[in-house]
Amino acid sequence: MAVRQGFQDRRPVMEFAAILIVIGLVFQDFLLSSFLVFNFYGFRGEIPKEWPHVTILIPSRNEEKNLPRCLYSVNKLDYPLDKLEIILGDDRSGDRTWEILEDWQRQKDHVHIMKISEGNPEEMNGKANALAQMVGKSQGSLLLFTDADCVLPPTWVKSMVRAQLESQAGVVTGITSVAPKSLFARMQGMDWWLTLGMVKVISDWGNAVTSMGNNMLITKKAYEAVGGFAGIPFSLTEDFEIGKAIKEKGFRSIHLVSNENLAQTEAIQGYGELLRQRKRWMYGAMQLPMFWKLLLALQVAFFPAILFLVFLHPFEGLAVWLFKVATQGFFIYLFASKTGEKLKKRDFVFFELYYLATAWSTIVYYFWPSKTDWKGRKYG
Template identity: 60%
Template sequence: MIPALALYLIGFLILQDFFLWILLRSNFRAYKGKMEEEWPNISILIPSRNEEANLPACLRALESLDYPKEKIQVILGNDQSTDQTASILEHWAKGKPWVFIVNISADKLHSMNGKANALSQMAQKANGEALLFTDADCMVPATWVKKMVAVWKRSEAGIVTGITNVKGLTFFEKMQSIDWWLTLGMVKVMDDLDISLTSMGNNMLISKEAYHAVGGYEGIPFSLTEDFEIGRQIQKKGFKGVHVVSSENLIETKGQKNFSDLLMQRKRWMAGAMALPGIWRIVLGLQVVFFPAMLYFCFLYPFEGLLIWLFKVVTQSVFIYSFALKSGERLKSWDLILYEIYYLITSWSTIVYYFWPSKTDWKGRKY
């Protein structure tokens, strides 16, 4: 009985990867086309807390944006940094009348997480028709704003989610990159079926109308994943959400430096995942249960088990590779194979760490 249940579970997850690939090929919404109207005024919001190592590259990328400069407002938030973040922001802002620096106060940290508190104060200064969000450890392409705005205008969405890739040369960074491709690939496939699961705060556009409709960040329930929560509240108000994936809006970000930081990040993400509808929590749970089921089946039937596991890895790899290719990124086959080991370790470590009785540390603040 138990071997049969294990085999059913394994088969379900293999079919899931297969159908994800089929849907990616047959139902992918590229949102191509040119803007037919004048570019609107937009505001870009980037909060920073002790980001002296990352800010120079982030700010240089902003200088290369091909969006009309007279239509851009950049709002930079200094969230009580104790390093050189403030001086880097002030130096870069000199001679740029379209750049504003907001020194964040901690008045509302009791009702919002640190990032939501910063973005709430920054958004009060925004004069654009749309608010674009990214992080200080990210580098945007020159075409980022035009692509996000064009999709927003054509789709009439309240919120537009972009695509982000972890860039790095180490094995740990490459594995994080593949992890992002897999997760965002699933999100994109569901979104193209008009089932929106989440948004992503380091590559996101929200129309000012939608932002004010939910009362901004101060108007949403407390959450460690403020991007997930504001996206959910915006869609509850009846606004459409879309996920656009292309090389034109592909943002590069830094990976976590070590396994401890990765688990802390995943614990925060899990808090958002637990707010998903029950059916999606079950699907996520099955992803994790796959590994003990597979190991059990391999113990009973070594040859057949390893063959089935290899087929699962190949199916999963084809989906990830195909999705990354939509953004012009080519992944290496060997990395995709090794990812299965990484996935086994991190998925179970994340579950254990999420339920471990400890607070989540984010940018030096504990929740």
């Protein structure tokens, strides 16, 4: 009886708070869409008279399944070979990764392969250690980073380089989608479109706060200014950390979104693996400025707020929830269309359920006292 009375006493305040959260998120989605329409920067850039010398770096650890697709796309890249260097690293793999790299490298003078030596796990994570060693062998004035599970469009290098030349940025973050091979993969893809759409909008405001290691350009000058991956603090999100360090040195950072630089990555196969990936990403998210944390908190807080309103007012609550799905879906659809991608509209409802489950399970898993497993190495 006392519990019920307590709930009745607090209900007006709780209901008002829930309404504010729901309205806030819907308004946020409306603003995001508006800025995407009216404040979108393409950074196409003019074709230079002489292309700069670039180095593409691709680290691999147990990637025998993904490497053939990646290397096939790399072989199709449209860039002058006399200005192109490719460095492929085998990060102590236990499968056929090195054999695949050796076979592909034959008779390609612009391609170099190297075996990565084990670093100090307290100073750098495995990927940062691999990239630090690979960059140390590079000759290009522009460094392009991608992963062994990514497929690149032929125009990838030229589009990233043109954007850098136009903007004179120290960091150019590209755009990556998830191969839509299943419903679970398409849901992960929606998650990427939503998150990267927010990154793009905020970046075009002039407040870039992150980068993405599977589709990224860093000038050699900016890289050396921060001491490279060896010069930044230990992080499980080395791309975020080096992007932040370069920004703090005064270099510009931009986000390029187009069909010309759209890479495609493979989806996570199982829910447990997805949570492990998200736990690693959460380490980076916790280092974001307060404004970003508030945006992410609003996304997460929406679900208990709307469920509470549906409980109190079923018809009105469900109507508002559907409206939120529509506004969020419009933003995601609009952002994806900037790269020529056409999403399945019916997936937006499934995505809402997926996002509800993953948002809260990620928070629980992040605070769960366990180490982070990444490519067979444990951190934390």
